[in-house]
Amino acid sequence: MPKKVPFVTKEQLDQIVEQYPTPFHLYDEKGIRKTARDLYKAFSWNKGFKEYFAVKATPNPTILKILREEGCGTDCSSLTELMMSDRCGFTGPEIMFSSNETPAEEFRLAKELGATINLDDITHIEFLKEAAGIPERICCRFNPGGVFKLGTSIMDNPGDAKYGMTRTQIAEAYKQLKELGVKEFGIHSFLASNTVSNEYYPELARILFKLAVELKEETDVHIGFINLSGGIGIPYTEDKEPNDIFVIGEGVRKAYEEILVPAGMGDVSIYTELGRYMLAPHGHLVVKAIHEKHTYKEYIGVDACAVNLMRPAMYGAYHHITVMGKENEPKDHVYDIVGSLCENNDKFAIDRELPKIDMGDLLVIHDAGAHGFAMGYNYNGKLKSAEILLKEDGTTQMIRRAETPEDYFATLKGFNF
Numbered sequence: 001m002p003k004k005v006p007f008v009t010k011e012q013l014d015q016i017v018e019q020y021p022t023p024f025h026l027y028d029e030k031g032i033r034k035t036a037r038d039l040y041k042a043f044s045w046n047k048g049f050k051e052y053f054a055v056k057a058t059p060n061p062t063i064l065k066i067l068r069e070e071g072c073g074t075d076c077s078s079l080t081e082l083m084m085s086d087r088c089g090f091t092g093p094e095i096m097f098s099s100n101e102t103p104a105e106e107f108r109l110a111k112e113l114g115a116t117i118n119l120d121d122i123t124h125i126e127f128l129k130e131a132a133g134i135p136e137r138i139c140c141r142f143n144p145g146g147v148f149k150l151g152t153s154i155m156d157n158p159g160d161a162k163y164g165m166t167r168t169q170i171a172e173a174y175k176q177l178k179e180l181g182v183k184e185f186g187i188h189s190f191l192a193s194n195t196v197s198n199e200y201y202p203e204l205a206r207i208l209f210k211l212a213v214e215l216k217e218e219t220d221v222h223i224g225f226i227n228l229s230g231g232i233g234i235p236y237t238e239d240k241e242p243n244d245i246f247v248i249g250e251g252v253r254k255a256y257e258e259i260l261v262p263a264g265m266g267d268v269s270i271y272t273e274l275g276r277y278m279l280a281p282h283g284h285l286v287v288k289a290i291h292e293k294h295t296y297k298e299y300i301g302v303d304a305c306a307v308n309l310m311r312p313a314m315y316g317a318y319h320h321i322t323v324m325g326k327e328n329e330p331k332d333h334v335y336d337i338v339g340s341l342c343e344n345n346d347k348f349a350i351d352r353e354l355p356k357i358d359m360g361d362l363l364v365i366h367d368a369g370a371h372g373f374a375m376g377y378n379y380n381g382k383l384k385s386a387e388i389l390l391k392e393d394g395t396t397q398m399i400r401r402a403e404t405p406e407d408y409f410a411t412l413k414g415f416n417f
């Protein structure tokens, strides 16, 4: 079974923490570039292929620029994500705007930037028309309802999700948009999150390719692209094999050859909006053990908390932990690894078998590169950490400083202190 090994050695990390105090998020440029290159190789059979990195996963301009150098665009769902993409140099067709419950000003900015707007609902046609006007190129988000299965296992529950249009609505939306002058259409769908299966994308592709052929017959529009969105996951635990992007790319190619090509739609571009798959394994949350407590359980208190990585508190998510320098020691202790919030769910790990932890030990919390820093918040007046990039040449660069108390106080009004 695959073992999770940090992308830094203890010696490297000891040096890094001399320069930057813990806690911080550390990103691995080499790993990010390799994942992006492999993705592009896996889909190189499709001429128009493009990955629109889901900015929400890791909204940092330095990361976005690295991805842009590898050919990626951005997928945005808010005003600030659009602004960040614009300021990083992404233009027009390099930006996808896949939002929902969208405020008018966000549609206006997306239209102004020439981003490809992905409509979440049929009522958004009128709303967009009023807010910004209808562009010539547009995408509609599809939700088939029911449950999404791979074989016999239920992967997710689209029928219960707030996103996307029904089958009837998407055909009607295409007709209305065609009337309004749209020349090029896309289809988008996100049916299951964090799938660790090489079957998800190919199965989703089959559903969307068939839908594309039907919609083309029913509405006679030009379908230019199909956006498979996010959802390719990573194994957070060591007991699962990671996805093989080459098998996934090949699976989508087969579906494309079987369904789109015979329908005369062999010119459709495939898009993705991956976030987690692109970045999660390439980020560590680096923390230091600062307290140990022996009561009804054994606790190790660290200098970070759920504010720095919310997934365990929010979803009960597992994140693997390496105690640096003790990789080969027996895991003969059982700890709860906890943060300092006044919330009992502030636990990075519960009943985790680990080697004996001493005060001052550095812990790497794995797979924190996506939906990690980004989900941060300021509960308990806790401040967000710095983000550090480990560059390909082994040097480091701070790509976001840690928040200071003054940042936290900056939005307060009406009282001087």
Ligand SMILES: *Cc1c(COP(=O)(O)O)cnc(C)c1O
Binding pocket: 054, 056, 057, 075, 077, 098, 099, 190, 193, 194, 229, 230, 231, 232, 273, 274, 275, 276, 277, 370
């Ligand atoms: C969150 C999101 C993504 C990225 O999802 P991952 O699971 O990180 O790959 C892509 N598209 C949309 C519309 C999303 O909301």
